[in-house]
Each structure stands twice: as structure tokens, then as C-alpha cells.
Amino acid sequence: MGELAAGIAHEMNQPLSAISNYAQASKRLLQSASQENELKVVAALDKICNQAIRASEVINRLRTFVKKRVTQRELVDLNELIRETVNLAKVDTRILNHEIILELCHHNKPQLIADPVQIQQVLLNLIRNGIDAMEHIKGAPLHIHSQWLSDVMIEVSVIDYGHGIDVETGSSIFNPFFTTKETGMGMGLAVSQTIIHAHGGRIYFGPGRPSGCIFSFSLPAISDSQKDIEK
Numbered sequence: 001m002g003e004l005a006a007g008i009a010h011e012m013n014q015p016l017s018a019i020s021n022y023a024q025a026s027k028r029l030l031q032s033a034s035q036e037n038e039l040k041v042v043a044a045l046d047k048i049c050n051q052a053i054r055a056s057e058v059i060n061r062l063r064t065f066v067k068k069r070v071t072q073r074e075l076v077d078l079n080e081l082i083r084e085t086v087n088l089a090k091v092d093t094r095i096l097n098h099e100i101i102l103e104l105c106h107h108n109k110p111q112l113i114a115d116p117v118q119i120q121q122v123l124l125n126l127i128r129n130g131i132d133a134m135e136h137i138k139g140a141p142l143h144i145h146s147q148w149l150s151d152v153m154i155e156v157s158v159i160d161y162g163h164g165i166d167v168e169t170g171s172s173i174f175n176p177f178f179t180t181k182e183t184g185m186g187m188g189l190a191v192s193q194t195i196i197h198a199h200g201g202r203i204y205f206g207p208g209r210p211s212g213c214i215f216s217f218s219l220p221a222i223s224d225s226q227k228d229i230e231k
């Protein structure tokens with residue numbers, strides 16, 4: 001949550017300090033009143049308005065993410081949650097251009113103590129990012145894989161065959177409002193990271209083979225004793 005707050009503070013700070021600078025300049029211009037200065041004050045006031053709109057847009061964009069909802073942790077069947085989320089993701093019809101391949105831990109069913117809505121939000125973000133990255137690669141599949149990392153930790157991976165992430169982009173993707181997409185908000189991964197950390201897990205990514213990305217998160221989980229893989 002600290003990183004998210006720092007990113008938001010940074011984003012808000014820019015328009016607010018611009019507003020303060022333009023207001024101070026206007027005050028100085030008014031003190032030495034002339035017709036020329038009057039025009040400059042009008043231009044500065046326009047800039048103040050624009051920057052204030054920018055600041056309120058940041059707040060509005062945030063509102064859509066930080067909906068007030070009491071977090072409710074409950075026992076959640078992870079495989080079921082993944083299947084439900086894939087169905088939900090189909091609302092975005094672009095997903096129909098791709099085969100979604102599930103490779104889930106089957107017999108040793110992982111159970112989470114988690115807020116299912118939040119975990120679903122993380123998965124949806126990762127699925128949408130994978131589909132975005134493969135937008136121009138019709139037919140490329142998206143894999144969703146789960147595996148036990150230890151007796152008490154499960155890992156879920158979303159594997160795409162898209163354009164991948166270069167080193168420079170990779171260093172910023174978890175920052176709030178960082179996006180390379182025309183219509184992106186850049187909040188998907190920042191919010192996902194906050195959710196996963198709050199559940200005691202980690203979220204990370206690496207290169208796919210031969211192309212694309214693997215985004216994974218780990219979470220504490222309760223298990224039976226037997227393990228198998230469902231293909």
C-alpha cells in the first residue's frame with residue numbers, strides 16, 4: 001500500500017505544484033498591473049484551471065479502482081475461482097481470438113483464505129494484459145498454470161506469447177499510472193501488487209518462451225496431500 005500511495009502522491013504533486021507556481025506568478029503580475037500583464041494573468045488562470053482538471057481526473061480514475069468494499073476473507077477453491085474468472089474475462093470478446101489453456105493443480109486442490117473478489121481482480125488484470133499483448137497475434141494461446149511452490153504456497157502463472165517487456169519498461173510496470181497503452185490507466189498491476197501483498201503473497205514476471213511474458217503470483221494456501229496436474 002505504501003508504494004501505491006507514493007505513486008499517487010507523485011502523480012498529484014505535479015498538477016498541484018503547477019497550480020501553485022501559476023498562482024504566484026499571477027499575483028506578481030497583478031502587483032505591477034498593465035494591459036500586457038492582464039493578458040498574462042488570464043493565460044495563467046487558464047493553466048491553473050487545466051491543471052486543476054488534471055488533478056481531479058487523477059482522483060476520478062482512482063475512484064473506479066478504490067471502490068469502498070469491506071474485504072471479506074473466506075475459504076476459496078482456487079481452481080474454481082480461476083475457471084469463473086476465465087468465464088468473466090470472456091465479456092471482452094477479444095479473448096475469443098485466443099485459446100485459454102488451463103493447467104491447474106487438480107487432485108491436491110489448493111484452498112485459499114482470501115477475498116475472492118480481489119483475487120479475481122488480479123487474475124482478470126493479468127488475463128487482460130496478456131490478451132492486450134497478443135492483440136495482433138490472432139490464435140496465440142494464453143496459458144494459466146497453477147503449481148505448489150511448497151506445502152503452504154501456491155503459484156498461479158499467466159503465460160502469453162505477446163510482444164514481451166523490455167528491461168526499461170519492466171522497471172516501471174508496477175508503478176501506479178504507468179502505461180504504454182493508448183487507453184490504459186496503468187493501475188492494473190499496481191492494484192494487483194497491493195492485493196497480493198495484503199494476502200501475504202508476491203507478484204513477479206519474467207520472459208516467456210519463445211516470446212511473451214510470464215506473470216505469476218504466489219499465495220499462502222491450504223492443501224490435501226496428493227498432487228496432480230490437470231491438462
Ligand SMILES: Nc1ncnc2c1ncn2[C@@H]1O[C@H](COP(=O)(O)OP(=O)(O)OP(=O)(O)O)[C@@H](O)[C@H]1O
Binds near residue numbers: 162174189215
Ligand atoms: N503481459 C504483458 N505483456 C507485455 N506488456 C505488459 C504485460 N502486462 C503488462 N505490461 C506492461 O505493463 C504496463 C502496465 O500494466 P497495467 O496492467 O498496470 O496497466 P495497463 O494495462 O496499461 O492499464 P490498466 O490500468 O487498464 O490495467 C502496460 O501498459 C504494459 O506496457
Ligand SMILES: [Mg+2]
Binds near residue numbers: 125128129188189
Ligand atoms: Mg492492465
